Amino acid sequence: MNEFARPRLLIIDGHSMAFRAFFALPADKFVTSGGAHTNAVHGFINMLVSLITQEKPTHIGVAFDAGSHTFRTDEYPEYKGGRDATPEEFKGQVPLLKDVLASMNIKFLDKDMFEADDILATWAAEATANDMEVLVCSGDRDAFQLVNEHVTVLYPVKGVSELKRYTPEAVEEKYGVRPENYPDLAALTGETADNIPGVPGVGPKTAAKWITQFGSLEAILDGADTIKGKVGDNLRAHLDQVRRNRQINRLLTDVDLAIGVLDLGMAPWDREAMNEIFDVLEFRTLRERLFKLMPAGEVEGSAVQTPDIELDVTIFDSEHTVLDWLDAAGPDPVSVVVEGTQTPYGGSAWTVALGSTGDRVGVARLDELSDANTVALRDWLANQQAPKVVHNVKGVWHALNRFSGGIRGVRFDVELGAYLAHPDQRTYGLDVLAERYLFTSLAPTETSGQGEFDLGLEDDSQNQRLALQASAVLKLEALLRTELRERNSLSLIEDLELPLADVLASMEHDGVAIDTQHLRGLEGFFAQEAETAANEAYEAIGRKVNLGSPKQLQEVLFDQLDMPKTRKTKTGYTTDAAALSDLFEKTQHPFLKHLLSYRDVTKLKQTVETLLKSVTPDDRIHTTFQQTVAATGRLSSTDPNLQNIPVRSEMGRRIREAFIVGEGYETLITADYSQIEMRIMAHLSGDDSLIAAFKAGEDLHNYVGSRVFNVSTDEVTPEMRSKVKAMSYGLAYGLTDFGLSKQLKVSVSEARTLMEDYFERFGGVSRYLHEVVEQARVDGYTETILGRRRYLPDLTSDNRQRRENAERVALNAPIQGSAADIIKIAMIRVDKRLREENLESRLLLQIHDELLIEAASGEIEEVEAILREEMSGAMELSVPLSVSVGRGRNWHEAGH
DNA sequence: GGGGGGACGTA
DNA sequence: CGTACGTCCCCCCA
Structure with missing residues (x-):
């Protein structure tokens, strides 16, 4: 929690990337109804969105060329000469691009007589001095000279959608020289794009060979006499040319700039300005993609009215302190809304809004906050005793990780609450919930100054939007808490999903170590x-x-x-x-x-x-676990999905070898439940035979096989075993005789006979499955062991296909969902034990019935004991919950 | 660039 | 005509 990631600076060569985008996207497909071309802007912003999502910069800057006249053309008039005239369709797009950047509060800069690359070089040097990680996005190869341990160049491969990362190793691999020698190489070979001729007959291979051999360009020029053959003659004839080339391609790192890297911090976006410019550009999807990067998007084109609430908004400063505001809020929970990026590992917050009863709202702009207010806010956010309400606690945790080590004391999460109330909705965005439950829009009311560049009004509208969100969260809590209380589900959020969210946030933040080689x-x-x-x-x-x-x-x-x-x-x-x-x-x-x-x-x-x-x-x-997606109560994993890493095939398992134990830890441990769904089936159905099978502790499928085929357990053949195994697994999915016959490649009648024999021996299972469907038809929903509901209106549908589908879902939901409940309890308990016993070992991944743990040295035995204890003991069923554990240097070895 | 469809990885 | 997911590619459209 005390680990503060270094700031990451993303700087972009605006002209070169926009120009690349211009040629990458078809010009005629991106024209507004007014006839303006927009393909370069579209490609550029699209690239920017990807970069923000993937690289998670904390600071961004864009450099442009000031004009064609620079100190380089003064020295060498032919520089960049001979280029085709800039296409008309491109020229008008640069101002549009700058408008978009301005609306996103992204700083851009140009400087007379200098090129964009010199600005980038200066920023990169300044950032390095400030201990930042730097990403330079440029389509100009001269940028390679900037690459070092802390500076990576992203160079477009094709179009602007695919960028290649040039680290020192990548530069060396591609050109055979270290980044600082790249300009030496370019001086020898020349650069066609810049109209700079090189030494005839000298390509990258020869140049790299010389540089390696002589050590530097100076040494090559000094030792030119020793180089034999035609290339030697050519080199000697071009010594001055090469020297001048090297002078021209040296980027300046000491340009006097109006904007320094510390001014490039990401700032809140101006939604109104963005809407305005995107209206001009007629970008619909891109606008939505962009807004999704913000914590809670507003609804567009909504018929819902913005409420006319009198909000009492306080902007925190030296007079209006956080402490005073919190004092006045009293003991009731306070809502917290964060503007920033909510992704694991790279999250950051710009603005924090607090809401309390009486429509009081306090807004803290973190970069402007006084020291006293910063301390007060940080302490309060980290205080377990100070009650809070949020939307998406895990995202808020990530956004606030660097500011306050996350957030503690959260008593309710309206997103989780809405999910538990209606687990099959598509989205639970705050804007959607406000419409669904409060019948209001979160879009701020329009101000008279809309469309004018007036900083005061922009602030007002941002504050109003945050204030609306903060007050909406409080109102939603009241409604959802009541709804969950009425169905006795409050414990599901308070004792299960909320504590789990904390565990998941840590898991996502920690991530899993990878052997990239x-x-x-x-x-x-x-x-x-x-x-x-x-x-x-x-x-x-x-x-x-x-x-x-x-x-x-x-x-x-x-x-x-x-x-x-x-x-x-x-x-x-x-x-x-x-x-x-x-x-x-x-x-x-x-x-x-x-x-x-x-x-x-x-x-x-x-x-x-x-x-x-x-x-x-x-x-x-660092994956993201989705806690409000799967209708059954399971988690899912995205960006990337680490719950579907191959395991079945030999070649696929080799991928698991790349998931390794991280530095400072000793081993990976996997712990998984054996046949948890069949055990739940045994428990829920109360079938005596099945319960006996699990209590006997022998191989389940052998046992079932012996009963179904009426033989002793040692007479069960592999064919028998695989048949009943398929049958058992299929039960929880609502399988049919047809489906079973296909899977087993036997006739439908043989499959039907197998099912009949199975159900005759395990009558309780058959009875239970029928009951579940009938009960669900009456109630309209199914329930897991913990009371997690899934609504199934199609159970009474006239459409046979829909109805039968709903019936299979009804069979599956309590089983899959109860298994999800159980492992969630286990995760909370395991995590609690590890922390209480001051162990450094930690949970990394959950794969439905399996946990992956990174164990610190000396803790293995204790951790394995905790895993067995807390997983087996997560819930008391009428059959034991069996857990198997394995360990290894990588996930493959740890599997079993 | 976006969306649907197909295919396929996991439990 | 077996549940629950996420992600990739192709293809078609704009």
């Missing part, structure tokens, strides 16, 4: 395997096709090769793995075999590449 190795290997498989597939059919295109595959399979048709889909016939295997059995055509292995290996390659992209500078991956 191992991943890169796998990436190369999978890439090669994919190419081999693809070539063999092409050979088998005598032509090239896009193996990733189901449409083209259908042409190959059903037209060219005339194979039998597979299962129908909405758009044709399926080419999924099951169907392809089927076809292979029938036709033995080698194309199918190679296609299947191509699919396998490209999927793995993609997984590896996605993981590599998610690794943060601490060499860890």
Whole structure:
């Protein structure tokens, strides 16, 4: 909690990136109804959004060229000469781009006689002196000279959507010289784009060889006489040229700039100004994408009226102190709304708004806050005893992590509350909840000054929006608390989801350590395997096709090769793995075999590449656990999804080797529940035979097999075992005789017989499954062991397909949901024990029935004991909860 | 660039 | 005609 990430500065060469964007996006597709071209702006802002999301900068600056006349052209008039005239369609876009940046409060700068690159170089130097991490986004290769341990250049590969990271290693790998020698290399080879000729016959290879050999450009020029052959002659003939090149491509790091890096901190966006400029540009989706980066977006085009509330807004300063305001708020919970980025590891806050009863609102702009107010606010946010209400506690925790080490004392989260009340809604954004429950919009009322550049009014409208949010959170709490209390579900939020959110926030913040070298190795290997498989597939059919295109595959399979048709889909016939295997059995055509292995290996390659992209500078991956998405109560994992890392195939498991124990820790531990869903089934159904099976402690499927097939447990054949295993697993999904027959590849009648025999032996299970559906039809919802509900209106639908689907959902929801309840309890208890016993070991991941833990040295035995104890003891069922534990240097080894 | 569809990874 | 997810690619449209 005390670990403060270093500030991260993102600086962008505005001209070069906008120009790249201009050529990357089709000009004729981005024209406003007024005829203005917008493709460069669109591409640039889109790139900016990606960079903000992925790189999580705390500071941003954009540099532009001031004009074509610079100190370089003074010295060398031909510099950048011979270029085509700037296209008309581009010229008008730079002012528009600047308008967008201004609305986002992103500073931009140009300086007479200097190029954007010199500004970037100066900023980078200043930032390094201030101990910042620096990202330089530029399409000019001269920027490579800035690269060092703390400065990375992002250079566009194609268009502006894909940027390559140039670290010192990457520069060296690509050019064979260290970043500080890149300008030496460029001086020798020349730069066509800048109209700078190099030494004839000297390309990057030769130049790099010389630089390595001589150590510096000066040494090469001094030792030019020793270089033999035609290139030696050429070099000697161009000594002055090379010297001048080197002078020209040296970026200045000491330009006197009006804006310093410390002024580049991310600031609140001006929503009104953004709306205005985006209206001009006619960007709909981009605007929404951008607003999603803000804590709670407002609703557009809503018919809901903005309420006419008299809000008593205080801006905290030396006269209006945080302490006084909090004193006046009394003992009631205070709502907290944070403006900032709420992502794990890179979160930051700009503004904090507090709301209390009586529509009192206090607004703290963190960068302007006095020391006394900062201390007061920080202490209050971190005070477990000071009651608070928020929307999305986990996001708020991340945003406030650097300011106050997160947030404590949260008594209610309206997002979690709304999720528990109606778990199948799509979104629980504060704006949506305000409409749904309060029938109000959170958009601020329009001010008379709209459209004018008036700082006072902008502030007012921002304050009003924050104030509306803060007061909405308090009102929503009252409503949702009542709703949950009436159905006896208050404990679900207070004792389960809220404490869990804290645990999850820590897990996301800590992240899991990654062996990137191992991943890169796998990436190369999978890439090669994919190419081999693809070539063999092409050979088998005598032509090239896009193996990733189901449409083209259908042409190959059903037209060219005339194979039998597979299962129908909405758009044709399926080419999924099951169907392809089927076809292979029938036709033995080698194309199918190679296609299947191509699919396998490209999927793995993609997984590896996605993981590599998610690794943060601490060499860890910080996923986000979604706590309000799955209708059953499970968690999900995004950005990246770490709950679907391959485990079934040999090659896939190699990916798990890249999830390693981090520095300062000794081992990874996995702990998972065995057959938790079947155990819950046994408990909920009360089926004596099934309960006996688990109490006996022998292999479940053998036991069930012996009962179903009427043999002794040692006479159960593997075929019998796999049949009842499929049946048991399928039970919790509402499986049908048809589905079972497909899975087992037996006739429907044989599947039906198996189900009948199964249900005859385990009558309690059969009875329970029928009861669940009937009860849900009466109540309109199902419930888990902890009373988590899922509403199923389709159970009474006239449409048979909808109804039967709802019935399967009704079977599954209490089982999957109760399993989710149990592991959530376990996580809270494990985390509590680890902290109470002052252990450094920590939870990293949850994969539905499995926990991944990073154990500190000397703590392994104790941690394993805690895991077994708290997971097994999470809930008292009529069958034991069995837990198996494994350990290893990586996730693969720790698995079992 | 956005959205639908298909495919596929996990529990 | 087996539940719950997230993410990738292709393709089509704008």
